Amino acid sequence: MGHIVNQEREYRLLQQRLDKNITGAPYSPVFIQILKLLFVPAEAAIARQIPLRPTSITALSRKTGVPLPELKEKILSMAKKGLVFDFEYKGECHVVLAPVVIGFFEFVFMRTRDNLDMTELAHLFHQYMLEDDKFARDIFQESTQIGRALVREEAIPAGDYSEVLDWEKASQVIQSAKTIGISLCACRHKASHLGQACDAPLRTCLTFGSGAQMMISKGIAELSNVSEAMAVLEQCKQAGLAQIADNVKHTVGYMCNCCGCCCGMFQAVRTFNIQNAIVTSSWVVHTDTAKCTGCGLCVKACPVEAFSLENDSVTGKPKAVCDSELCVGCGVCYSACRRGCIVMEKREQRVMVPENTFDRMVNMAIERGKLSSFLFDDPSRLSHRALGRVASAIEKSAPVKALLAVKPLRSAFLRTLVAGAQKYTK
Known part of the structure; x- marks a missing residue:
């Protein structure tokens, strides 16, 4: 016993x-x-x-x-x-x-397995992630998130295209990668074991760089190349999938091709109304109502249900209206529209994206009150325990919370704090 x-x-x-x-x-x-x-x-x-x-x-x-x-x-x-x-x-x-995500949930479902009961795991993960909002709100609290939307480059007017930065372009993320891996979409694969998957392609998850190398070596991903990955990207665009990437500017680790019905990030938005679960692109929908016939294709295509049809005040005919507060700036609606009514325009303020993975993780740790665990994580070491308590007290103090509300100061604060902590984390 x-x-x-x-x-x-x-x-x-x-x-x-x-x-x-x-x-x-x-x-x-x-x-x-x-x-x-x-x-x-x-x-x-x-x-x-x-x-x-x-x-x-x-x-x-x-x-x-x-x-x-x-x-x-x-x-x-x-x-x-x-x-x-x-x-x-x-x-x-x-x-x-x-971690659970992005981590062993994805790694379990990014390939077929014969040594695990995948159907039982799918049901358990569905219960854990979606039958209440506790897990989703743990992941997607605060403003810095693990994923960000990539705008469809073809949806940007020619005059604005030069302002799309390399890290905002799906094509550039793929073409600059030193190693590329392709895997099954974990979310749609999980949904298939529940009998709930849509008919979108399954072999669509792209990983890059050292992460791809690790996954390829363990059989989680298959080695790919730029040509094949670009073909996957085009296939996914044709299927109406949104591109969601690692929320960093440099050394992007992954790119998902997501549907609104199966993707865990989109489900957090649609099921639990966690509107900031995905960091938006720096672009937002603009609809030409004069051209719009109210066909509703954009309404069906939008993965966050940002579109609705409303009767025009003058003609009384239905027109597509997009809620800019909900729009993640992916541009899926642009491809769905057959009348050329939709383009993507610049948001009033460019979206802030962490420089690299370490910066993103430190931002997330501070926002979520977990900096002490992130920097001083080994409970068997006395120095880490003591410093962890100090960091925990600092990050929860009112002055520091006020400081972190100011973005330029937050950046300077993070650099100073992390630099001072490095010697204790080796």
Whole structure:
């Protein structure tokens, strides 16, 4: 009986460890069931001790007491299942515990599996993510998000096209990538096991750079090239899918091709009214009502249901109206419109996007009150525990919250704070 109790404890501790991640993993009996399907007890006991920041296998062996050869075997097993990230750094293997998203949810469903009950997992993830809003509100709270919309370049008027920056162009993200991987869309694959998938293409998820290399090596993605990835992009545009990318300017890690019905980000907007779940592009819909015939194709195409048909005050005929507060600036409606009524115009204020992944994660950590976990994450080290408490107190103080409300000051504050913390996180 004690052995069973200890196993339960390991899974509960693993959930608590995952909840320290920036995107969170709130407790639910359903989530514990998911962990039990994915991690055997011995893996859970190790995983809950893996810091959220990279740690060497050697250091982890000392911390857990698991002999190095045995630990390497277990880490490799978890990495193949997509539960941890492992990589070489300075000739030594390092490991990071994968978050739920973007992390092991995607890695489980981005390929077909014969060693897991995918239908049971699909039902459990659906319950956890969508039967109440707790998980979604944990992920998508505050303003800095994991994903941002890319505008369709062809929807930009010629006079404004020069103002579309490289990191705003799906084509440029693909063409500048050193390595490209292609996988199944995790969201539509999950929906297929529930009998709820739409008829959009499935092999549409693109990953880039070192992340793609890692996923290809573990069989999560297939090695691709620019030509094939551009063909996938065109296929997805023709299918009415929106392009959602990693919310960074440099070294973009992924690009999803998303439908409004299956995508978890769009479902957060549509189901739970979390309007900022996706960072908008710097463009917004402009409709020429004189050309509009009220056909409703844009209404059907919009993944966030920003369009409606309203009777014109003069003619009394239905016209398409877009709620600019809801519009994510993806441009899917432009392709759907057969009358040439829609173009994308610049928003009054250009959308702020973090420079790189580290900047995005620090922004998210501060906004969500998790900076202490992100910077000082190893609870076995006394210095990290002490500094974590200090950071936690700082980030929750009223003066710091006021400071972070001012974007230019927030940037300077983050640079100073992170630079000062670096020596303690090595």
